[in-house]
Amino acid sequence: xxxxxxxxxELLSKRLSNIYLYSFEQHSANSLWWLFFLGEGIPIEHGxxxxxxxxxxFAMPGLPSADDNLFxxxxxxxxxxxxxxxxx
Amino acid sequence: MSCVTxxxxxxxxxxxxxxxxxxxxxxxxxxxxxxLAEWALDRNPWESAxxxxxxxxxxxxxxxxxxxxxxxxxxEEIVEEQSLSxxxxxxxxxxxxxxxxxxxxxxLAGAFIAEDPQTLMETGDIPDVPLMLGTTLHEGxxxxxxxxxxxxxPENLTDDAEWLREQMIPSLLKTFGVTEGPGSSAVSQSVxxxxxxxxxxxxWDDLMPGLVDVSFIGSFLYINLKPRSKxxxxxST
Numbered sequence: 001x002x003x004x005x006x007x008x009x010e011l012l013s014k015r016l017s018n019i020y021l022y023s024f025e026q027h028s029a030n031s032l033w034w035l036f037f038l039g040e041g042i043p044i045e046h047g048x049x050x051x052x053x054x055x056x057x058f059a060m061p062g063l064p065s066a067d068d069n070l071f072x073x074x075x076x077x078x079x080x081x082x083x084x085x086x087x088x
Numbered sequence: 089m090s091c092v093t094x095x096x097x098x099x100x101x102x103x104x105x106x107x108x109x110x111x112x113x114x115x116x117x118x119x120x121x122x123x124l125a126e127w128a129l130d131r132n133p134w135e136s137a138x139x140x141x142x143x144x145x146x147x148x149x150x151x152x153x154x155x156x157x158x159x160x161x162x163x164e165e166i167v168e169e170q171s172l173s174x175x176x177x178x179x180x181x182x183x184x185x186x187x188x189x190x191x192x193x194x195x196l197a198g199a200f201i202a203e204d205p206q207t208l209m210e211t212g213d214i215p216d217v218p219l220m221l222g223t224t225l226h227e228g229x230x231x232x233x234x235x236x237x238x239x240x241x242p243e244n245l246t247d248d249a250e251w252l253r254e255q256m257i258p259s260l261l262k263t264f265g266v267t268e269g270p271g272s273s274a275v276s277q278s279v280x281x282x283x284x285x286x287x288x289x290x291x292w293d294d295l296m297p298g299l300v301d302v303s304f305i306g307s308f309l310y311i312n313l314k315p316r317s318k319x320x321x322x323x324s325t
Contacts, residue, residue, distance in 0.1 A: 037233055082115065
């Protein structure tokens with residue numbers, strides 16, 4: 001999942017004047033893992049799995065902590081800044 | 089402001105959309121996907137169409153007969169069968185995405201993507217709008233979970249020390265489309281050295297964190313080794 005995105009960034013950075021690459025690394029007790037796999041007893045430490053970034057951008061299941069809510073405000077600010085002005 | 093949001097396999101191609109919808113977007117945020125991941129494209133769409141039509145009881149002799157029959161089905165029937173097919177695919181060490189990913193079409197009138205995405209990125213007509221793209225830290229852990237649900241769990245393979253030692257890494261790589269040649273283990277050995285060197289190779293709890301790491305680099309091997317044909321990769325020493 002990651003290497004194709006690095007390659008995309010490398011290729012497009014030669015052609016686009018404004019490109020951002022991020023890695024989403026915010027730890028939380030909430031995760032979409034539980035939406036996908038709750039009760040399955042999967043013996044895997046899921047970490048920050050696919051789509052966990054959406055927890056901070058949209059209304060999602062879970063009980064957000066104070067840290068989660070604060071981080072959500074940062075993310076929404078960055079994403080809306082990017083949408084409005086092309087920079088975070 | 090427009091927003092295109094969907095499942096990653098198609099989101100992966102949002103960047104390609106840019107070249108087709110020039111002037112409609114003033115920027116792009118692409119979360120967790122790139123069209124350069126080999127699984128993000130279906131390179132054998134006719135075979136995939138025949139496969140899914142066959143599962144749904146439709147004729148597969150000509151594309152017209154196939155399409156006419158598929159159009160009589162409800163979307164629920166098609167989605168349900170696709171979902172079943174994907175569960176089976178994981179048990180056979182395959183991501184099962186071929187039938188739902190975009191394809192590179194012949195360059196005919198009405199074709200949407202008629203060029204390899206890498207070529208489009210390198211030389212295509214892409215508007216110079218701001219782009220933000222990235223991943224979550226452990227993207228691939230859910231792929232490992234799907235594999236566990238479909239195969240490792242039901243077959244008790246996480247308790248099978250010999251299978252874990254000999255087959256775990258080749259099986260995970262095969263799920264991402266990397267198949268080693270008979271008697272060859274160069275790629276799986278290299279991946280094991282890079283990601284599992286501090287782990288007990290026959291113990292699931294010890295292996296698992298490294299396997300999560302391997303899961304998110306999985307498609308790296310694919311895009312760099314896959315020939316531009318329908319042949320599976322055969323890695324040899």
